[in-house]
Amino acid sequence: xxxxxxxxxxxxxxxxxCIGIVADRIIRTRQQGHDIVVVxxxxxxxxxxxxSLAKEINPDPDPREVDxxxxxGEQVTIALLSMALHARGFKACSFTGSQVHILTDSxxxxxxxxKIDGQRVRQALEDKxxxxxxxxxxxxxxxxxxxxxRGGSDTSAVALAAALKADECQIYTDxxxxxxxxxxxxxxxxxLDTLTYExxxxxxxxxxxxxxxxxxxxxxxxxxxxxxxxxxxxxxxxLITDENESKKMENVVISGIAFNRDEAxxxxxxVPDHPGIAHAILGPIADANIEVDMIIQNIGRDGTTxxxxxxxxxxxxxxxxxxxxxxxxxEAREVLGDDNIVKVSLVGVGMRSHAGIADEMFRLxxxxxxxxxxxxxxxxxxxxxLHEHQLDTAVQVLHEGFGLGRPD
Amino acid sequence: xxxxxxxxxxxxxxxxxCIGIVADRIIRTRQQGHDIVVVxxxxxxxxxxxxSLAKEINPDPDPREVDxxxxxGEQVTIALLSMALHARGFKACSFTGSQVHILTDSxxxxxxxxKIDGQRVRQALEDKxxxxxxxxxxxxxxxxxxxxxRGGSDTSAVALAAALKADECQIYTDxxxxxxxxxxxxxxxxxLDTLTYExxxxxxxxxxxxxxxxxxxxxxxxxxxxxxxxxxxxxxxxLITDENESKKMENVVISGIAFNRDEAxxxxxxVPDHPGIAHAILGPIADANIEVDMIIQNIGRDGTTxxxxxxxxxxxxxxxxxxxxxxxxxEAREVLGDDNIVKVSLVGVGMRSHAGIADEMFRLxxxxxxxxxxxxxxxxxxxxxLHEHQLDTAVQVLHEGFGLGRPD
Numbered sequence: 001x002x003x004x005x006x007x008x009x010x011x012x013x014x015x016x017x018c019i020g021i022v023a024d025r026i027i028r029t030r031q032q033g034h035d036i037v038v039v040x041x042x043x044x045x046x047x048x049x050x051x052s053l054a055k056e057i058n059p060d061p062d063p064r065e066v067d068x069x070x071x072x073g074e075q076v077t078i079a080l081l082s083m084a085l086h087a088r089g090f091k092a093c094s095f096t097g098s099q100v101h102i103l104t105d106s107x108x109x110x111x112x113x114x115k116i117d118g119q120r121v122r123q124a125l126e127d128k129x130x131x132x133x134x135x136x137x138x139x140x141x142x143x144x145x146x147x148x149x150r151g152g153s154d155t156s157a158v159a160l161a162a163a164l165k166a167d168e169c170q171i172y173t174d175x176x177x178x179x180x181x182x183x184x185x186x187x188x189x190x191x192l193d194t195l196t197y198e199x200x201x202x203x204x205x206x207x208x209x210x211x212x213x214x215x216x217x218x219x220x221x222x223x224x225x226x227x228x229x230x231x232x233x234x235x236x237x238x239l240i241t242d243e244n245e246s247k248k249m250e251n252v253v254i255s256g257i258a259f260n261r262d263e264a265x266x267x268x269x270x271v272p273d274h275p276g277i278a279h280a281i282l283g284p285i286a287d288a289n290i291e292v293d294m295i296i297q298n299i300g301r302d303g304t305t306x307x308x309x310x311x312x313x314x315x316x317x318x319x320x321x322x323x324x325x326x327x328x329x330x331e332a333r334e335v336l337g338d339d340n341i342v343k344v345s346l347v348g349v350g351m352r353s354h355a356g357i358a359d360e361m362f363r364l365x366x367x368x369x370x371x372x373x374x375x376x377x378x379x380x381x382x383x384x385x386l387h388e389h390q391l392d393t394a395v396q397v398l399h400e401g402f403g404l405g406r407p408d
Numbered sequence: 409x410x411x412x413x414x415x416x417x418x419x420x421x422x423x424x425x426c427i428g429i430v431a432d433r434i435i436r437t438r439q440q441g442h443d444i445v446v447v448x449x450x451x452x453x454x455x456x457x458x459x460s461l462a463k464e465i466n467p468d469p470d471p472r473e474v475d476x477x478x479x480x481g482e483q484v485t486i487a488l489l490s491m492a493l494h495a496r497g498f499k500a501c502s503f504t505g506s507q508v509h510i511l512t513d514s515x516x517x518x519x520x521x522x523k524i525d526g527q528r529v530r531q532a533l534e535d536k537x538x539x540x541x542x543x544x545x546x547x548x549x550x551x552x553x554x555x556x557x558r559g560g561s562d563t564s565a566v567a568l569a570a571a572l573k574a575d576e577c578q579i580y581t582d583x584x585x586x587x588x589x590x591x592x593x594x595x596x597x598x599x600l601d602t603l604t605y606e607x608x609x610x611x612x613x614x615x616x617x618x619x620x621x622x623x624x625x626x627x628x629x630x631x632x633x634x635x636x637x638x639x640x641x642x643x644x645x646x647l648i649t650d651e652n653e654s655k656k657m658e659n660v661v662i663s664g665i666a667f668n669r670d671e672a673x674x675x676x677x678x679v680p681d682h683p684g685i686a687h688a689i690l691g692p693i694a695d696a697n698i699e700v701d702m703i704i705q706n707i708g709r710d711g712t713t714x715x716x717x718x719x720x721x722x723x724x725x726x727x728x729x730x731x732x733x734x735x736x737x738x739e740a741r742e743v744l745g746d747d748n749i750v751k752v753s754l755v756g757v758g759m760r761s762h763a764g765i766a767d768e769m770f771r772l773x774x775x776x777x778x779x780x781x782x783x784x785x786x787x788x789x790x791x792x793x794l795h796e797h798q799l800d801t802a803v804q805v806l807h808e809g810f811g812l813g814r815p816d
Contacts, residue, residue: 016464050484056424058491065494068502069487072480076458079477083466086473094476098506099551120551143507143528 002167003035003125007135007157010044011174012231013077016084022231023084025172026130030090035125037164039135039157040081042073063108067137067147071097074134074153082132092130095120097137097145102156104138104146111138111146113155116163133160154215162222169224170237171211176230177238178203178210180404181257185395188405191235192255196243199255200226202347202381216240243349253350253357254402257395260343263293264316265374265385266323267308270333273300280330281307284322290315294343294376294383304333308374310385313339341373342391345383346398358382364401370394410575411443411533415543415565418452419582420639421485424492430639431492433580434538438498443533445572447543447565448489450481471516475545475555479505482542482561490540500538503528505545505553510564512546512554519546519554521563524571541568562623570630577632578645579619584638585646586611586618588812589665593803596813599643600663604651607663608634610755610789624648651757661758661765662810665803666789668751671701672724673782673793674731675716678741681708688738689715692730698723702751702784702791712741716782718793721747749781750799753791754806766790772809778802 006029008022022040030036050069054061061069078094085092100120104111124131135153138146148155154171161169176191178200183189195203197220204213210228219226219240229237271277278297285292293310311319316339327335351357358375361382365372370393374385386394399405414437416430430448438444458477462469469477486502493500508528512519532539543561546554556563562579569577584599586608591597603611605628612621618636627634627648637645679685686705693700702718719727724747735743759765766783769790773780778801782793794802807813 016461019465053424053484053488054491057427057488058495061491062494065487065490065502068490068504069484072483075480075483076461076477079473080461080465082473082476083462083469086470087466094473096476096553099553145504145507 001033001035003037003164004029005037005039005157005161005164005166005169006172007039007153007170008041008172008231009153009174010041010046012172013040013081014044016080018231019077019080019084022172023081023088025231026085027088027090030130037121037125037131037133037160037166038081039133039153039160040074040077041135041153042070043077046073046076064144067108067145070147071134071137071145074136078132078134085130085132090130091128092132093124093127094132094134095124096134097156098139098143100133100160102138102159104140104148106140106142106144106146108144108146110149111140113138113148113159116159118160118163121160121164152212152214154212155218158215158218158222158224158226161224162218166224168227169219170227170229171215172229172231173210174230174232175210175228176233176235177228178240179256181395181399182259185259185392186257186399186405189399190404190406192238193236194239194241195255196349197240198243198380199347199349200240202345202378203256203258211240254346254348254404255350256347256404257398257402258345258347259391259395261388261391262313263310263341263343263385264313264319264339265308265310265337265341266316266319267306267336268323268327268330268332268334269306269336270304271307271327271330273303273305277305277330278307281323281326282309284326285309285311285319288318288322290319290322294374294385296374296376310341310343310374340388341385342388343383343385344391344394344398345381346402347381349380351380351382360401361398364397365394368393368397409441409443411445411572412437413445413447413565413569413572413574413577414580415447415561415578416449416580416639417561417582418449418454420580421448421489422452424488426639427485427488427492430580431489431496433639434493435496435498438538445529445533445539445541445568445574446489447541447561447568448482448485449543449561450478451485454481454484472552475516475553478555479542479545479553482544486540486542493538493540498538499536500540501532501535502540502542503532504542505564506547506551508541508568510546510567512548512556514548514550514552514554516552516554518557519548521546521556521567524567526568526571529568529572560620560622562620563626566623566626566630566632566634569632570626574632576635577627578635578637579623580637580639581618582638582640583618583636584641584643585636586648587664589803589807590667593667593800594665594807594813597807598812598814600646601644602647602649603663604757605648606651606788607755607757608648610753610786611664611666619648662754662756662812663758664755664812665806665810666753666755667799667803669796669799670721671718671749671751671793672721672727672745672747673716673718673749674724674727675714675744676731676735676738676740676742677714677744678712679715679735679738681711681713685713685738686715689731689734690717692734693717693719693727696726696730698727698730702782702793704782704784718749718751718782748796749793750796751791751793752799752802752806753789754810755789757788759789760787768809769806772805773802776801776805
């Protein structure tokens with residue numbers, strides 16, 4: 001008998017019928033003899049409904065009161081799901097974040113979990129109840145209701161699994177696992193049985209939006225086995241765990257190909273090549289709350305250097321304006337920008353011990369006449385910046401070239 | 409500077425526009441220099457919306473989970489009202505029932521308040537905030553969310569006023585006070601400036617549904633001054649207080665005429681006149697959870713007696729059936745019933761010291777050829793049962809005969 005934490009998102013509990021399907025799935029796991037803690041989000045649409053009520057009343061609502069308001073969303077779901085489990089003859093008991101003492105800091109709307117006292121949950125499990133907990137919410141030391149920010153329910157589930165030392169934390173969503181790449185681009189894309197935390201972090205940060213990055217970090221830190229699966233199918237999903245366990249089962253170099261269509265690049269040419277220049281360029285960007293993704297600076301020539309970085313396309317125009325001011329101050333030669341680029345990345349822990357992966361990637365792209373504008377690498381990934389028109393071809397050729405498709 | 413508790417019901421906070429009107433009214437009181445604690449209900453319609461979601465999932469939902477579900481209704485309102493106060497430049501802070509420790513017993517859906525720890529509210533008041541508290545809800549000693557049952561927000565407000573020793577508890581609703589009788593029956597009906605707790609209790613129990621009976625009892629017990637006023641008008645409303653204060657201001661014998669159209673009467677004729685007979689008749693009725701209102705038994709004759717009582721019209725048929733079984737067992741002569749009756753009552757603490765009020769009532773009714781079927785009296789009221797066709801005439805003649813109309 002294991003202790004399983006299951007998390008169901010907003011689309012999985014969108015209406016009474018969906019809630020019934022979720023209840024049935026929980027019961028199937030229960031009937032295998034496991035103890036179960038369920039974490040749920042608000043019914044999809046509810047958070048937006050509440051926020052628009054708030055905006056009608058106050059265009060700039062107080063973050064503390066926004067949390068009081070939004071926390072009702074999950075509270076409705078825990079009650080309804082418990083009722084659905086009762087209707088099927090199973091003992092169940094709901095708890096808000098405050099009732100199970102999900103203690104957070106006081107950063108309303110984006111609180112971080114500090115501690116979970118699992119006592120109340122353990123007691124309910126001993127009473128043979130299925131425990132249903134409101135995700136996304138907690139309580140600070142003064143007893144104020146807090147929320148973890150959008151997607152925070154994944155983090156709630158992982159944190160509860162860590163606190164309770166659960167055997168597995170299962171995240172149910174509308175996809176049935178993590179794929180080698182987006183099946184809309186490569187129809188042959190294959191669902192991965194296992195993946196390491198680091199690979200999942202790279203995949204997630206590169207636009208494979210299956211799990212919240214925070215929740216994966218949390219799972220890695222506390223060594224919680226994470227499984228991503230679909231609420232509406234019986235497939236086993238993808239298990240995310242540490243390297244040793246993952247690679248025992250699957251012996252591959254590359255796990256997947258991630259990509260991100262939302263990138264834009266900015267280059268400042270001919271800046272003086274001296275210490276502090278990177279900060280002089282990126283400081284004003286950071287001050288404007290613009291997040292920077294890739295940063296590339298090559299060796300200088302003739303006392304000057306060129307500096308390139310990428311930002312989200314939504315931030316392209318404001319970043320460009322800031323960079324032009326910076327260029328003037330630094331007496332740089334020129335500022336260039338391009339918001340028609342994409343990033344494509346090979347991800348896999350196997351890369352660490354295999355030379356030549358990057359080179360093979362460049363060869364495959366060259367064969368298709370795809371020009372690589374920028375390159376950046378980490379221990380477990382190689383990312384390239386390409387023109388957006390070449391995204392699909394690039395992903396397809398890499399997916400096939402690295403043998404990621406379904407076995408024939 | 410006084411401490412005022414204000415309570416606004418569901419129709420007063422039905423939508424963002426109404427919430428804005430409520431915020432404006434709170435601020436007017438605030439600007440008179442008072443400390444304010446506001447108690448609010450769920451937006452009208454919300455409780456029914458939530459209950460119908462629950463019924464879709466489970467026709468017989470667990471009372472504990474119903475409370476978790478329904479408590480979200482008021483939680484939404486406290487957040488929105490606080491935001492509306494902020495938007496107008498005023499400091500405000502919301503609290504759920506659990507956050508201000510409205511401690512109740514564990515009788516879910518109909519919990520009773522045991523204790524309120526006013527510490528958190530006092531602290532917020534000291535911080536110069538308008539305090540907004542969720543009505544209708546509390547928390548039991550195990551930390552479970554409880555609700556007080558429909559209309560419980562009035563009770564929350566009075567209980568908070570008692571705990572905080574507030575100077576006045578103002579209940580805002582869609583009528584602007586308590587009237588001498590229903591203005592739809594007597595257009596000349598007059599709003600009362602003051603009323604005693606006892607009079608209000610008689611008026612409320614007789615169908616003048618302005619305040620929940622429980623909240624009036626609570627106010628009387630803790631000597632909380634209650635004021636009933638309209639959210640949407642600037643009239644001063646009706647102040648409900650104890651006898652001495654009330655009668656200092658107003659020297660009248662009769663305060664109002666209450667009536668109830670929902671009555672039905674049942675009579676069992678010729679039952680043996682011996683001890684225990686009332687219990688033999690009413691026991692089975694009580695066992696069927698039927699509430700009995702008036703009970704009349706006159707002196708017996710020839711060793712038998714007649715026994716009459718009234719019930720809500722909805723319970724008439726089942727009560728009649730039970731009474732027929734009882735009659736058979738007791739070998740009673742006959743069972744009679746009538747569900748076309750109404751009850752009309754004169755209410756007033758002044759009656760205690762004025763003989764002849766009942767007689768004057770009977771004289772006025774006789775003049776209009778109205779037949780009195782039953783009579784029952786208490787210290788501060790005289791009730792008569794009449795045929796329903798005579799209700800309006802009876803109320804009008806009594807209202808005029810006792811001089812309750814507006815002064816010329």
